[in-house]
Amino acid sequence: MSNQEFKPHATPKLDELESGPWPSFVTGLKRLRDSGERYAPIANDLLGQLEHSYEERLGFWKGGTITVMGYGGGVIPRFSEVADKFPASSEFHTLRVMPPAGMHYDTDVLRKMCDIWEKYGSGLIAFHGQSGDIMFQGASSENVQPAFDALNELGFDLGGAGPALRTSMNCVGHARCEMSCYDEVKAHRMIINEYLDEMHRPALPYKFKFKFSGCPNDCVNAIHRADFAVIGTWRDDMKVDQERVKEYVEELGRDYINDHVVGMCPSKSLKLNDDDTLSVDNKSCVRCMHCLNVLNEALSPGDDKGAVILIGGKRTLKIGDLMGTVIKPFIKLETEEDFEELVEFAGEVIDFFADNALEHERVGETIDRIGLPAFLEAIGVDPDPNMVLHPRQVSFVRTDDFQDEIEKARAKKGAKEAAE
Secondary structure: OOHHHOOOOOOHHHHHOOOOOOOOHHHHHHHHHOOOOOOHHHHHHHHHHHHHHHHHOOOOEEOOOOOOOOOOOOEEOOEEOOOOOOHHHOEOEEEEEOOOHHHOOOHHHHHHHHHHHHHHOOOEEEEOOOOOOEEEEEEOHHHHHHHHHHHHHOOOOEOOOOOOEOOOEEOOHHHOOOOOOOOHHHHHHHHHHHOHHHHHOOOOOOOEOEEEEOOOOOOOOHHHHOOEEEEEEEOOOOEEOHHHHHHHHHHHOHHHHHHHHHOOOOOOOEEEOOOOOEEEOOOOOOOOOHHHHHOOOOEEOOOOEEEEEEEOOEOOOOOOOEOOEEEEEEEOOOOHHHHHHHHHHHHHHHHHHHHHOOOOOOHHHHHHHHOHHHHHHHHOOOOOOOOOOOOOOOOOOOOOOHHHHHHHHHHHHHHHHHHO
């Protein structure tokens, strides 16, 4: 069917979405509709159904079961409940495809991907979903398998969908970023390669996401979107190039540095000295990254680099949004043994989640339900003062009765040992 053999649906409500100052997805769908290509009728009926949904204030997609040979997930089925009105988009399945770690592509691969989806799908591609997937949107049931076969031949695999390990994601990392504190791509690929079966054959209580950020800037939103977040950090002093600091002061002015760098430090760890050098109270630094981002040529992470592991970040579900809880305050990621230990620990957390979570429950909600001490005991991690959920509202602690409590504890322990 060519572009001339169908009548474009009227879309007055969708047209309003193009009237604002920002680019609209509606414009992209109309471009597909008006392309004259094989997939033009699909885009037209998709626009028609979406307009119908806006008019009725209801969604008209239903799920189902569809995947490819040998896999249990990776495809999001969408069947239209108003297929009689919009037959060209009656089946609009999405293939979730794992991108390269760090999302590094070359133009040849991108062209081949587009060719595949123009042949088998709607031409609509999203780079990327929140879990990192390449979203190939809009395939009929009969085209799902051949589309996957073509993508697989190109070297790509399906990502996660359903109650399973989801597609992982890491920032651009050490390949291009001076703030990187570990090899994000290696950590990403080692964990996903080890637990790929958990992605392709869903068998978990609910979804589980890994994300890897090379520094506390957290460019992939791992802290609040990943069940298992690995965030690069350092534990020695921030490096300061004082000569470059002086140049910044000369270029930007003392007032700018004081207002936009020193004054913005949340822990008041910075001081601009009279000689235009910068003093840093490293013990108070909370690694917010603001000063490093503004004075990026003068300030950089320290030499003792590694990562912190946080567990339980997620968006709204049963108990609302959760930030990840610090479980391992600092790990080194330099040697092969370091990375193998990370992979092993990831497996322990996945196994705990599989065995203990309720259906449709994220691991952060499991921890909230059973308590952090029980979770730490189950995964073999000792409690640490850095496992802070939020600071105390009052920073003062009375200690006048501590000695009495210590003596009571010692007496109780002695009595227990004597009885044994």
